[in-house]
Amino acid sequence: MKFPMKGVIMQQPKEIFVKIDRCVGCRSCTMACAVEHSESKTLFGAISETPIPKSRVYVEWVAPDKKVPLVCRNCDEAPCMSACISGAITKNDEGILITDMDKCIGCWTCVMVCPYGVIGRHLETHKAYRCDRCPDRDIPACVEACPTKALVYDTVESYSASMRKHASIEITRSDRE
Amino acid sequence: MTDHEKIKERSIDPSVHQMLERANTLGLETAWDRYEAMLPLCGFGELGVCCRNCNMGPCRISPFDDGPQKGICGATADIIVARNLIRMIAGGAAAHSDHGRDLAHTLLMTAEGKSSGYEIKDETKLAALANEYGITVADRKKEDIAFDLAKAVYAEFGKQEGFLKFTRRAPEKRIKMWQKFGIDPRGVDREIVEIMHRTHIGVDNDPVNLILQGLKASIADGWGGSTIATEISDVLFGTPTPVRSQANLGVLKQDHVNIIVHGHEPVLSEMIVAAAGELDLVSLAQKKGAKGINVTGICCTGNEICMRHGIPMAGNFLQQELALITGAVEAMIVDVQCIMPSIGPLSECFHTKIISTSPKAKFPSATHIEFHEEHGIETARVIVKTAVENFANRNQDRVMIPEHKTDCMVGFSAEAIINALGGTPDPLIDAIKSGNVKGIAGVVGCNNPKIKHDHGHVALVRELLKNNVLVTTTGCNAMACAKEGLMLPESAEMAGDGLKNVCQKLGIPPVLHMGSCVDISRILTVCAAIANALNVDISDLPVAGAAPEWMSEKAVSIGAYVVSSGIYTVLGTVPPVLGSKLVTEVLTKNANDVVGAAFAVETDPVKGASLMIDHINKKREALGI
Amino acid sequence: MEDYYQYVIVGASAAGMAAAHTIRQCDHEVSIGIFTDEMDAPYFRPLIPFLVSGKKKAADMSMIGSGPYVEKNITINTGMRVIGLNISQKQIVLTDRSTVSWDKLLLATGSHPYMPKNIDGLFTSGVFALRTLSDARQMAKYVEQTKHAIMLGGGILNLKTAFALLEKGLNVTLVVYSPEVLSQLMEPEDAFLIRKALDKAGLKIITGVNAKAVLSEKGKVKGIMLDNGSELPCQMVCIGKGVRANVNFLADSGISVNKGIIADKYAACNLPDVFTAGDVAVTYDPVSGAPMMTALWTNAVEMGRCAGKNMVGIKTIYSGTFGILNATHVADEPFVSMGTVHTNSVDYEVYRYHKNNSYRKLVFSPDGKQLIGAVFVGNIQNAGLYRYVIREKMNINHLKQNLIDHSLHYGHLLK
Secondary structure, eight states, rough: OOOOTTTTTOOOOOOEEOGGGGGOOHHHHHHHHHHTSSSSSSHHOOOOOOOOOOOOOEEEEETTTEEEOOOOOTTOOOOHHHHHTTOOOOEOOSOOOOEEEOOOOOOOOHHHHHOOOEEEEEEETTEOOOOOTTTSSOOOOOHHHTTTTTEEEEEEEHHHHHHHHHHHHHHHHHHHO | OHHHHHHHHHBSSSHHHHHHHHHHHTTOHHHHHHHHOOOOOHHHHHHTEOOOTTOOOHHHHHHOSSSSBBBBOOOOOHHHHHHHHHHHHHHHHHHHHHHHHHHHHHHHHHHTTOOOSSOOOHHHHHHHHHHHHTOOOOOHHHHHHHHHHHHHHHHHHOOOOSOOOOGGGGGGHHHHHHHTTTTTSSHHHHHHHHHHHHHHHOOOOOHHHHHHHHHHHHHHIIIIIIHHHHHHHHHHOOOOOEEEEEESSGOTTTTTTEEEEEESSSHHHEHHHHHHHHHHHHHHHHHOOSSSSEEEEEEEHHHHHHHHEEEEEEEEOGGGHHHHSSSSSSSEOOSSOOOOOTHHHHHSSSSSEEEETTTBBBTTTTTEEEOOOOGGGHHHHHOOOOOOOOGOOOOOOGGGOOOOOOOEEEOOOOOHHHHHHTTSHHHHHHHHHHHSOOOOEEOOOOOTSSSSSTHHHHHHHHHHHHHHHEEEEEEEHHHHHHHTTTSSGGGGGGHHHHHHHHHHHTTSSSEEEEGGGHHHHHHHHHHHHHHHHHSSSSSGSSEEEEEOOOSSHHHHHHHHHHHHOOOEEEESSOOOTOOOOHHHHHIIHHHHHHOOOOOEEOOOOOHHHHHHHHHHHHHHHHHHH | OOOOEEEEEOSHHHHHHHHHHHHHHHHSSSSSEEOOOOOOOOBBBGHHHHHHHTSOGGGGGTTTTSTTTTSSSSSEETTOOEEEETTTEEEEETTTTTTEEEEEEEEEEOOOEOOOTTTTTTTSSSSOOOHHHHHHHHHHHHHGGGGGEESOOOOOHHHHHHHHOOOOEEEEEEEESSSSSSTTSSSSGGGHHHHHHHHTTTTTTEOOOOEEEEEEEEEEEEEETTTTSSSOOOOOEEEEEEEEEEOOGGGOOOOBSSSSSEEOSBBOOSSTTEEEETTTTEEEEETTEEEEEEOHHHHHHHHHHHHHHHHTTTTOOOOOSSEEEEEEEEEEEEEEEEEEOOOOOSEEEEEEEEETTEEEEEOOOOSSSSSSEEEEEEEOOOOOHHHHHHHOOOOGGGHHHOOOOTTHHHHHHOO
């Protein structure tokens, strides 16, 4: 039995990684995300738009002191894509999950099955929305806005490599001291 | 974009380009670099919806509805924005007023014979002010008059009840309007303290009430602290009269000891100028190999000594680091306000000494030589000597002075303008009535890396001139106009025909330098005089104000008092109020119902000028001219 | 149509298509043939009320090319009904007695609407049980001659259809036997916000009664008679009384059937190389372990994907079906219902919370250590996390307050 890679993506897609220990909960990411997903694309314009633009990134708090930014993970076997009863959710060539707003009927089944809780419900348009990895930008707005570099835009391979490097330095620390 | 293109985008001034290229080459950081690194700026701060007034927080109100809509104490965005705004006014009013207080102190010391190096230069002004305060002048020594005046003016700061004397220069209608809304200030310090009280948690939680107190404190600045600063400076150092000078970094001299005075109070800069002219020190400089001592100024203290002595202006706010990067400065002597703490570390890349002088203002890597009026000229000599001796440490090979410098004519105090008009404001009023001069604009304020350096200033002024609006200017805007060559009588060529005509007849530039930022009080005085002559309120006059590149809290206070005085004001950088629809509406619309004027925000300078021109035309129509 | 495919799938709806696409994702070479007795190409069944309201066209509901259904070279044979199986020969038998051979077989024949035996006169013109696109087309046409429609049954499908009819300008009455609508999905107290929204939207609702008969005149519906004796005139009747699995064709096949096709945790049937998924399958409730059948799109897709993986040899356990796993919005009121939400008979620990326009109910096991069910109305934030907590049978002591407060977020699960 052969298992060739389905739709091999030529360049490795980048993910948004979160360094939780660096998040200070300032929510600059949510602001930048909302502005990026507005009509006017400026802060001063965005605040007066109707409907008010929505952030696709969420910052949650875990007592006593952890702040956790959360965003759509673009799961390979996305539960939302399987669950969508109108076939509105597809994965594009870059591996990003996209909801076709014309097809979305606002049934919120995707919200119900998302294990991260990162699909939002747009009250005015009755459509589900999620992080789209800012297709019009080189670097997602939230990553750029983060003042502590808690959000990292990188490929899985490269990010894991940097984690390994960091870990190996820690592991061999006692040898060097 | 290449570095080169980026540098070109940062300013319209070629001397700035040159110095930024040098900074790039030498790996030196400037305010522009730090601005870029700071981007994106915090959106909550930009909107004014971040509150740090108590330790239950810090709180922020998200404009995008998915977060809390009230601070922990229950303050809405409207309350938070209003509180933050008037605290900015408090900061700015405090700065200007403290400057005024210091001048009053110097006058007092001088009157008592306790100061060294100071004298009462303008006895006419002294008498005029004394009259205003009801102090007897006839047959009295100037020192005695000065003593009484100093005491009277000093008292304005600590007043608890009553009113500030200089506010009564405003038209009756205006004073009544202030009284009606409870914003006729009682005392300079009191109004500022009350802002701090009201903005404390759990005091004033009505945005409109808060803003009214802000206006009140700003009036205590504009018609109080700032006017005191201007008038007393005139008494001590002379009321400016037209004088020629030069502006931009090219005024630094390769073969001289270069001393730059930076900051705000002529109490210091006048002494430095005096000391630097003394024979001993000049000889010392020559012994060290220099041809002489070259004093130039940056920021408002530079404006002060330029207005009075024609001392050249090296540059405005954003050029302070660039002056050091020339490598040609022996000492930058600073007192208070608008001095970047970055200049200390920057100076260590060269031989330059940063010398701080005020006990209120100390800086990293600066040499502190504390300056007090009791030993004014002596301390100034010590400071200048330090600079002169530093000349030996200059590496002439590392000197790069841009060649750019522009001639200008400055020194247009209110008195000088009236003089130029032939002794009465009538010629100007007639010119306005006839339409040759459509109106008068006051274009003022700082630099800000958010706006292409000097572009905001110059583009706006050029547009006004084209449309026959006479421009009065102070502060960093004045320096920008001077550098651009707009401050010569010849520059009337750039004006529309009507204005050109008038300027040529009177022999004045179309852009009149009226001094430092506290000297905006001069503009108020002129407006009051014209309004009184025409028997109208200032808000009826075809005048408008603009601060195209403002950044400081002082500018917020100025904007507030200019609007409170009835003058429509256009801001070129967005103030942190958009987080509250209510506050924004009050400032841009409802203010009209209270003080007969309002703010507008327009980042494009040409559009900003159009707003002012439209406003001026509306006022002309209402006056029937 | 070939007479042999490596993978034969009977049924071209959620489970069948999900399985087919999963197989194709794993292997680009094998032959896959789907057989459906419907004439229409595969479509998203839950969308058909939109055909009645006119908000969507049939083409908008097509599965092929939508969502994850983008794989190539899957043969779909429409209008082909399977009437029997020949397990020993590994063949399916079609209506014309022709056979098709397979290496692996998936039975995903779904279910059909249950027509209650205790209501007379159901087979009259104007009586509908909305299940297929074809049904929807007929109902849409019949709207033209309908002023008043009566829906029998207060389930989710009937509610959606009711709204579709309201949008066409009809008067609509819901006749519900239970004390409240959506009785299958939640308890009466849970549904009050939804009921309020439905009333506000103009839906007339009668509870506690059942229809006894459909009255007709000249072969067309003219009204219904309730079991309390009263008559309600109408021109259309819509039956929403649940579904039954399509298993008749398996009569002599040897496949174990008990109301539905019995599946193990690998979605396999009792006979080798035969799998099942979707409405037709009997799977199990992850919390209680009891056998469970559901008629839910989401579950069908998940089970279909699981079956597909197992069919290509990737052993994948199906984590079980919640009996209830529903999310939708009716009349602008979104709601989510999952797990065990009927609490009357057992000693569960139950929390109810109502504030402004939001309601939630959380059901914990009697010992209070596990979350076994949840209902959210109005505010459905993070519902997916609750599903996860229920399905994984997590010990939730440290999370309990967050669950009750509806402040649970993914950060909590990271610890």
